[in-house]
Amino acid sequence: MNLPSPLARLRAIPWKNPLVLAAVGGVVLIAAVVLFFLFRPGGLVSGGEAYEYLQAGRAPMRVTLREGAIIQPEHRLNVTPPIAGRIDSVAVLNGDLVKQGQILGWISSTNRAALMDAARAAGGKEIAFWDDVFKPAPLIAPLDGRIISTAVVPGQVVQAAQAVFTMSDHLIVQSNVDETDLKSVWVGQEVEITFDSFPDMVLKGTVHDIAYDATIVNNVTTYLVNIFLTETPTLIRSGVSANVFLIVSDRKDVLQVPTDALTPENEVLVVPGKGETPILRKIEVGATNGQFTEVVSGLDEGDWIARRAFALQRAKKGGFSFLAPGGKKKDQDKDKDKKK
Template sequence: MEEKTKRKMISPDVLRRLKKHLKWLIPVLLAVCIGVGFLFRLPAGQQAAASATYQTAATETRDITKSLTGSGTLEPADSYTVNTLVSGEVLSDTFEEGDQVEEGQLLYTLDSSNASSSQTQAQNSYSQAQSNYQQAVNAKYPSADMGGTVSEVYVKNGESVSAGTELVRIVGDNNIYMTFLFPYASPSDFYVGQTATIYIGNFDGTTSGTVTAVSSSSITTNTGLQAVSVQVKAPNPGLVTEDYTAVASIGSYTSYGQTAINLSSSSVITAEVSGKISGLNWLPGDAISSGERICTITGSTADSQVESARISLSNASTSLENAQDSLDDYTITAPISGTVVTKNAKAGDNIEGGSDSTLCVIYDMSYLEMTLNIDELDISEVAVGQEVQITADAAEGQVYTGVVTNVSIAGTTSGGITTYPVTIRIDETDGLRPGMNVDAEILLDSAQGVLAVPSAAVNRGDTVLITADSPSAANALDQEAPEGYVYVSVEPGISDESYTEIISGLQEGDTVAYLQTSSSSDSMDFMAVGMIPSGGGEMPSGGMPSGGMPSGGPGGF
């Protein structure tokens, strides 16, 4: 026989009160029972017959499901109330109530003319502060403004300088460049790549150069001679500067007069702030790259300029970020993907910003959730992953499947009763909506096709009273029992409080018996069966007088 039963969750308040009352009810009832024993000293069989009857039931095979039930309200997977802190006119909206929107999708555009102006001003201030800071850093740490060769160094470490003092000279390369005039020659007498012998004034010996260009026609010198112009490049033989002149000989021709020597492009780096030189490690002839630091200028003036510029830049950056954030507030996008369930603002409306300025509400209904508050006596049986069956009056006849996704360890105590929130997720939600009230049954455990008896038949100590003609009576315990009955020991399994699985100790064909009191009151049944030790169980310490309370039927008097 297959039957699925539920264990209704008793109100935690009622359960607590009942447990509290039992603490004094038990000793009172025991005292009454002992008193009755003293007064009447009836034989066990007579006592049982006078106060109770036995109800019998055959063992049977059935399905047992242990569960907890409760009610709750459905909530969306996520929800978001869209509002804004800025005020202004709604220039546009892009959706209607009931539409699906995606995270990041534009919802509203507000008039941002004032915010745009503020953002532009903040950007200009930031750019200026950034430039000022870079200038202050460059002043403290002078660097090469071009790549090349250090040709001269004008200062040394430890020397104090003022703004404008020359520090080093940098030339683009280590070559000298000259343009010679050759009279009595024609352009065809020279060619690019031809070797030139150069004589530099005040330098002993000669140096070799290379023709880099030849004029296509003759020119007239200042003395009226016709000459060919030839450009020559040569490595600098030493510290040759532009103060020197030179003469060249190419082939059989000698240049006319003294020709000025040109160096490649050059730059003189000067101090931009006063202070003391440190970290200067450059020597003439060293190769240097653009941006490389030349030295450090230390002193209160340089340091204060850098720190002041840094603070100004930081403040300007913060102002720019705030202005940008403010401007972003005028463009409102969807914070989550979902369905627009409420739309309160539309194009043309003037809105007042603030936390109460609800523009729209979005629900993510990709799944629904509900929360059950489980009593502390039952929470240990609930675990993530357990199946939950959901029913709703609004969807009559439908049974939905959920799953426990979270069992909170943070309980809430009220009136001495602690409950724990359990979150349940429902993925298949057709016919369900947020806000609906539903019933939930958490399936704690189940067993199919197992031997079972009424739960009231299982006594404390895991004994069961069975008829003496039951097959399992052969395993009777050496324990006094009512006439026609014996006690046997059993191993119970799961229970739904109506029926209990019997793992061992009973078999098909057994007939179990349990006490049915003369009173039909459920409360008296509960007291009779559940409060008095069964099957001759021990009394509280101190025992009982001889001839007192009998040890007959399960929970009997």
């Protein structure tokens, strides 16, 4: 079977048909517009490269250090009975706040438990007599705090060294900070804390102390940082995972440019004038929050800079945009006319 050649297929197209002529004309027009915007002087592509034009400006800048963390009691204390015996009653629940000296429960010694069992078996006045003569021992809270764990129930036999309650004085946030980030952490530093389990909750706190002794795990050196909460909601529990944002700096009027407009050598493409090709200029930079970088010197507020196409594509996270800078350049000219 002989197939027609490509040239023969082209000849077979009814070129005089108005619909065919309209379709071809539309394709040609679109191609012409795209080429015009790509390669016109001062357009999207200058010297074979694509740019986005923007101005250096002033805005607030907050620099934070993010670390993983966990909620833990600052001091965890096990309450043990003064004697071996049997638990008579428990007077508190998990989560209760208690005061130092408060009775948490009662325990009968081994001898009292045996006598009370015999009195109950005998019945009558024996129970009241031995209950009055042989008193149970109280389980007393050694400090102010919260009951975070109860390990016994009434009737359970325990030993003198066995933990029956676990208390904590108050909950704190503990974070292991890498040694390379330690320069950005100090006592009294303000901190914001968020939780994966409670996405809408943001707590505030301050750094209380930084460990002097390092912890080394898998050849990574970290230091334990304890953070005290300004307020501890009842939702927070010991062992809850958290994210801490240590506020390194928080300023309101900072001259800055997008970080992805800078080269690794801290150079930026400066636009000298309308329709001119951007030129590299080295600037002095300061703090950065990742998205924006502070300009210490080398640029003034309102200076126009250009961002290369690869940075533009990365900033927009996919998809190329035909961004015509003509409007922005006109605004730049208007600003210059106003200054004049």
